Amino acid sequence: MDERNLAELKTLSKEARKLFIEMMANLGVGHIGGSLSIIDALVYLYYREMRVRPQEPRWEDRDRLVISKGHAGPALYALLAMKGFFDKKELMTLNKLGTHLPSHCDMKLTTGIDMTAGSLGQGLSAAVGMAIALRMQKKDSRVYCIVGDGEAQEGQIWEALMYAGSQQLDNLVVIIDDNGMQIDNYTDALNAVRPFDKRLAAFGFEVINVDGHDFNQLDNAFYKAKTIKKRPTAVIMSTVKGKGFSFCEGKLSNHNMKVSADDLASALKELA
Template identity: 45%
Template structure:
């Protein structure tokens, strides 16, 4: 399908700038895995999902669950730029009294469908939402985003087995396959490769793409929507810290915030009008 990639690229630049500035302001958080997921989240929120900031609890809305909850800056930015809350609130990330906690909290932030943070629980919740949609005969779709390091959690595979067993073709999972986690390379810490063969063995339809290519992401979403009787996983090859040269492919930027000088350099590299 045709994709307005120029518009999505501009939104992605804004989101990347939001991530860098809010983490600089908070002096804590997780930039690497937030930046690697920008194109995935942008595609869902600004091209695909049926959501309305004026009616965030619409029972017929599409759902999104950020299973890798530590990457919440990318979600906060998308929600703010989509109109769920004022973008000026982004600067309150992780501060006392702010509703923008270090992990998603559905009780405080409009547009968040599930509180997450304990890895593995997000996809489990998404499976439950998809099953509810089937039982209620609703047409909404459920999307969830996992980190590749998260795949070491056994709960991920219990949920995956359940999704296949119940033929949840209204569920699409994205794996942010940037190859790094807090302690180093995923393959060194706990090797989950080959990711595609594992999901196939659990009965999922598997798509492998470049997770920074909007056309590939949107086409994968369409393929998932046309796949019947099984859930779909989109394995997205990404770059941790994408868009900021000194953060790219560096495990040390998993959970370290930039200082002001680094922020200024990052914003210059990201570019764009905003």
């Protein structure tokens, strides 16, 4: 990726983090860590990769995104607002009664969301179904699905991975957000779901390991994924939960945490 494009993505990434943390600070609490670990990937997907039409959100030929770890909804809302799916002012309604922006992704409520998620482990199956349906319809649309590392402790994820490999879904990219943490502890300490690369390769995936906060690596991975035929691709992102703000980055307590006015002030200073 050239310097100009890289600089643009870095600027967009700062804007996304700013919108995100303002949204969370306005409410004072929320799922911070798992949103910040995927927000760079979302910036890349929405600005470099996915074909979507904000003015025609149900466009049939669009690419699909399923955030199977549905609690990262707020990171997605920041991107959808930036892309113009809805007004940025709406971000301040997050999790308030009657909002279109609930904690967990809801395709019935939010413009631009392709699948409801929140009960962990389910979104990937839906993404597999989408990839099959789009292939049946002879569309060249692609399906992207973000799965949390902790989420992958759910058995249904492995049912879906097995079937994706079995169906040779080369229009599906599974993105693993390997931030190494879950609510109660480090993932390795509770139920060792790693190594993702060997496991997914054994399930029939083309596996690409990347730093999930490095746009050049993401660019190479998603470019390569398009060249893979007859099997799905897994982009295994090594990420940092809570990435970008020192009040939360890498802290085990950041899954769902309070955000004070001081936290917001320090966060905005770090973005400047």
